[in-house]
Amino acid sequence: MKVVHVFNVAPTSESKELPTQTTLPLTFFDILWLRLPPVQRIFFYHFPHPTPLFFDTLLPKLKRSLSLALAHFFPLAGHLTWPLHSQNPIITYKTGDTVSLTVAESHADFDRLAGTDLSEAREIHHLLPHLTISHDQASVLALQVTLFPNSGFSIGITSHHAVLDGKTSTSFIKAWAYLCRDQPEPESPFSLPPELSPFFDREVVQVHDPNHLEQKFRSDWLRQGGPDNRSLVVWDLQVPDDATRGVFHLGRSDIEKLKQIVVSKKKGNSSNLRLSTFVLTVGYAWVCRVRAEETKNKTVILALNIDCRNRLEPPVPATYFGNCVGARLAIAETKELLGEDGFIVAVDAVNESLETLKEGALSGAENWSKWLHESFKDDVKIVGVAGSPRFDAYGNDFGWGRPKKVEMASIDKTAAFCLSDSRNGDGVEIGFVSTKEAMHAFAYLFLNGLHQS
Structure with a gap:
């Protein structure tokens, strides 16, 4: 260059x-x-x-x-x-x-x-x-x-x-x-x-x-490095040498398939579940990733970012300049995600975490900083979720057409999932970074799970 x-x-x-x-x-x-x-x-x-x-x-x-x-x-x-x-x-x-x-x-x-x-x-x-x-x-x-x-x-x-x-x-x-x-x-x-x-x-x-x-x-x-450390230097997280990037697509028909899987497995007990595009997407990606990476930790956590603007009372204007994001943790046992009904377990865990929003967007906020600063136990693995299909990333036309591709490159360091709208306007894109072997395994599980359903 x-x-x-x-x-x-x-x-x-x-x-x-x-x-x-x-x-x-x-x-x-x-x-x-x-x-x-x-x-x-x-x-x-x-x-x-x-x-x-x-x-x-x-x-x-x-x-x-x-x-x-x-x-x-x-x-x-x-x-x-x-x-x-x-x-x-x-x-x-x-x-x-x-x-x-x-x-x-x-x-x-x-x-x-x-x-x-x-x-x-x-x-x-x-x-x-x-x-x-x-x-x-x-x-x-x-x-x-x-x-x-x-x-x-x-x-x-x-x-x-x-x-x-x-x-x-x-x-x-x-x-x-x-x-x-x-x-x-x-x-x-x-x-x-x-x-x-x-x-x-x-x-x-x-x-x-x-x-x-x-x-x-x-x-x-x-x-952190204190007792009065006012340094603005950010964490120096490294990108693993074998890090491989992948972008995967769930179309509307795929999301409908995933919804029907949950409804079928729940046998009529799904009426109280959120079966939104977000829940189905992150739940499916989560369980595929746990399997592809052959996660050995006893417990896995999916950290969800929640836009609090319209969830506060009074609400914050949609165009507020600055951060207005909270967090929720979806928690599941690895062996359950690896089991036959792993996807249902993932959807239930995501729903359970989002259910706490009824208590207020800031319920549990006193723990947010602790989740960042304190390491979880060795038998726990945490994966974040960044981005949102609602951002309409592919709608950013500078006068020469829509983007051919949009990447969140910073997930290289954080290992988070990135969600966005789709380049063809149909459904959701999911991007993340892992080892080459795990990415190939994820691609197989991701596609095979949809074709079998």
């Missing part, structure tokens, strides 16, 4: 008045993720045109629309700090702050990287930008556009987990795509539709912290 240029893109002041300086404190939702590795995604786009068209037409539109989008999401150009005078880390933006945009050229096989075959996890790492993070300061966002001459281009996005969750990150990308696709003429208004306009008021979240979660989560980080 050859780096062609690195641009520092500032929020534009065209037709929109920007603050000269502003700060946003992190809430308890944000602080929970303070030192977790950045979230990284790559969007692959078909662009079978000569190189000059990319540099003369596409790149200028991407740069200008990025500047326009940053005018609305201006904290993304700022920095995360934790000054001694502040109880919490804060996001600081001031005039002149920018986002790094790397432009590169790659002669790798675009069609293979944007395809669905199993591949080495590291093969796409050169398409990702790095955040500048030190003990005292961290960038919030970094971007990289990589051209594959006469084939396509990719947009790699690295974002700080303590500043934005998947919903906020997706809203920014959608805003950027909207402004690029329907780019206004210079000097004309460039407003965003209400569903893409960020809401910055922290008070809507802070009122939901009567149990002092903010103080607890903050204290837990300060004690």
Whole structure:
């Protein structure tokens, strides 16, 4: 790969008045993720045109629309700090702050990287930008556009987990795509539709912290390497050498098959179960993975991220800027998942964990930090679930069509499942990383289970 240029893109002041300086404190939702590795995604786009068209037409539109989008999401150009005078880390933006945009050229096989075959996890790492993070300061966002001459281009996005969750990150990308696709003429208004306009008021979240979660989560980080460790350096999780990436698809008809399996096995006792696309998808992927990886741990846990925006009372606006994600744990015995009715066991476990949402989105929240900081016993294995089909990742059209493929590259380090909508609009995609042997076994179990049902 050859780096062609690195641009520092500032929020534009065209037709929109920007603050000269502003700060946003992190809430308890944000602080929970303070030192977790950045979230990284790559969007692959078909662009079978000569190189000059990319540099003369596409790149200028991407740069200008990025500047326009940053005018609305201006904290993304700022920095995360934790000054001694502040109880919490804060996001600081001031005039002149920018986002790094790397432009590169790659002669790798675009069609293979944007395809669905199993591949080495590291093969796409050169398409990702790095955040500048030190003990005292961290960038919030970094971007990289990589051209594959006469084939396509990719947009790699690295974002700080303590500043934005998947919903906020997706809203920014959608805003950027909207402004690029329907780019206004210079000097004309460039407003965003209400569903893409960020809401910055922290008070809507802070009122939901009567149990002092903010103080607890903050204290837990300060004690890590503490007693007063304000370092912003994130965990350095390594990608295993044999890590292999796979993306698997469940169409609507497949999901209906899985639903009928549960209904049949339950013999009329499934009326009180959630048999949503989410439950069926994660339950099926979970049991296939436990079998494919030949899990030896006594107990396995599936950690589910829950968007709390519309689950709080009063609810938080859908366009709230920042983290607003909680957690639930689905727990099952490995031997039961390996048994004949393993899929039913998985669905029951996911349902049981989601049932606690009736007690409130923040029920059990005092344990969230402990789940991150304290290792589970040796006989327990935990796997996370990231992303959501509701993010409509494949709807991000910058003016040259829908993505050919969307990857969450950061699951290389976390070993989580990633859920997204499907490239063909039918059903759900499930991505994850494991050993090559386990990925081949998973592919067989995943497809065979559907064909037998």
